[in-house]
Amino acid sequence: MAVARPNGTDHALLYVPGRSFLHRLNPLTKLTLVLWCAVAAFALPPQGTIPLALLAIAVGIFAGAGKVFARRLIFTLTPLSLALFVVHGMLVDHEGARAAFLGLDLSHDGLAYMVRILGRIAALLSGSLLFVCTTHPARLLKALDSHNFPPGMAYVI
Structure with missing residues (x-):
């Protein structure tokens, strides 16, 4: 069971509330960027994966998800x-x-x-953590529902 924080967020969520440009993006747009990051991690030469991961880390810090984002990235x-x-x-x-x-x-x-290998994994992980830290699950489900995604596919995503 998750315990609510004083500001109303949930300990079980990695979501970090904020008003940054990344928080305001449509969740499906962010999901597309995560997919692009995953493809780029394998399509780019090895020298390009580490800068991609560093770019995602910089965007995460700039978007205000720095502490949770960095802690999870380092922990993994x-x-x-x-x-x-x-x-x-x-x-x-x-x-x-x-x-x-x-x-x-x-x-x-x-x-x-x-x-x-570590560069590819860092690029994949930093891109997906960036998505998770800046997208509230309820907002993602609403976006998927508004685009008529089947409930089963929304659950998987």
């Missing part, structure tokens, strides 16, 4: 980064140069692969 990406570092940087034997760093035997190719 930190253990994932550590796991990718261990698996690709240390354990997987890539056919490339290896280097010793702080007593660890690291693979250059493995670390580069880790950064590519």
